[in-house]
Amino acid sequence: MFKILLDISGACDNNLNMFKGNSKHIKSEQTREEILDSALELFRQHGFDATTMRDIAVKAGVALGAAYYYFASKDAIVQAYYEKVQQEHTARLRQMKMDGLSLRQRLAAVFYSKLDILENDRKLLGAIFRYSGEPAHPLSCLGPGTRVVREQSMQVIADAVTPEALPADLQQLLTLGLWALQMGVLIYFIYDDSPQQQRTRRLVDGALEITTFLLRLARFPLLGFARKKVLALLDEAGLLPQLNHALEAQS
Amino acid sequence: MFKILLDISGACDNNLNMFKGNSKHIKSEQTREEILDSALELFRQHGFDATTMRDIAVKAGVALGAAYYYFASKDAIVQAYYEKVQQEHTARLRQMKMDGLSLRQRLAAVFYSKLDILENDRKLLGAIFRYSGEPAHPLSCLGPGTRVVREQSMQVIADAVTPEALPADLQQLLTLGLWALQMGVLIYFIYDDSPQQQRTRRLVDGALEITTFLLRLARFPLLGFARKKVLALLDEAGLLPQLNHALEAQS
């Protein structure tokens, strides 16, 4: 079931040469990690804009040129962070035992673990959403440049939905809807200044309760009609092909 | 009904001194307009990032420092554009005769006129969404810095919903939902490369059809329960006070 994810991560990551066992590559990977970690720590402390590449290089103990050798730009560091978070999210859910859990519990696990991972990185998320309105930008969180990461994040949700064995159309609708919900939750999360972002957690609980409630209602004729309408609309809007791709990978 | 809007525009705009009749102020206002128009034209042609303040100053026929005298930053120009668009949207809908129209027709007028205004500015919208993940930034489209513009855009929707004389809770829910829909539509609009963004227009049609259909369903007991749940959740999430404020203004 997870084969596609491994394929994808192998295809997208340009620095898996560390597995070759060559000590030079290991050294190189360490330097890269050092630069990335230094950057993220500075980003968390002072924010993305206030941190300069020179700061990062100094903290990592390398020259400015070295930092640019590993990361073509400050944005590229954000991209690496983006991928790192998604790898972590995928890995955590892969480890979890979901066997006895309900759909709602599985989805709660998906949403909560995402929030856990991002707990201290709320300042960083702004950098990820920064180019969401610029389709051509490689870091646009809805654009082609982040397609792989986006599909991975949809896959995590699809894996939590699949065991429910829903009709295909409803499964598509639910997965896409939940993915959109997750994006909305993350935005709320950034703006949530309650202690430990407890409001966001409650929002997740409530949203999932309503989702599962509406899911039960979706079998009734009237809402079944609405459901077909929504699906036809999303299909016409071209928002489903990517999802189909993710669903095919499960078979 | 529109009193509040006039109050707001008077309070938020810091450059209405042109009405004082002083020739110096008129001259000043002309320079400001010249800089703003030059900037927007360059933004539309080459995008936000590719346009420099030096380009803007040259095109407007002033020195770099003069441009910064009128606009504290490049972002401030975007802010001015943002407010200008909302003023235009509010003004257009104020002129329209909505008397004989259905809710769906009124909402279509709201959504379509917004798209008409932004037709040639899709490259510019990316600059508006740029800081949506940074609450503290004055240009954050969800943050306190843009509260006034945001309330104006909600007011436009509320004005289209009000004649329907819905129960108060449903009206709140519908207005907030439609505002969120509008934001989503704008994102889709940015990514829509179909001719004249016809896909976005069809998306609006379909979304409004489903919205009005669900609205009719909302009176049934089962969906009425879901509706209460959703409203309670949004209230707990703190997403309603601002809306209440807008609704009070109509009385």
Next chain:
DNA sequence: GTCTATATAGCGATAGAC
């Protein structure tokens, strides 16, 4: 391949003269 050191161009933004 990995990295240092250094230099240049052009950017946003600011200070102070006029």
Next chain:
DNA sequence: GTCTATCGCTATATAGAC
């Protein structure tokens, strides 16, 4: 209110050490 001059920054380039 407008200008010139300047700052610190990013991005980029280059020459060379290892």
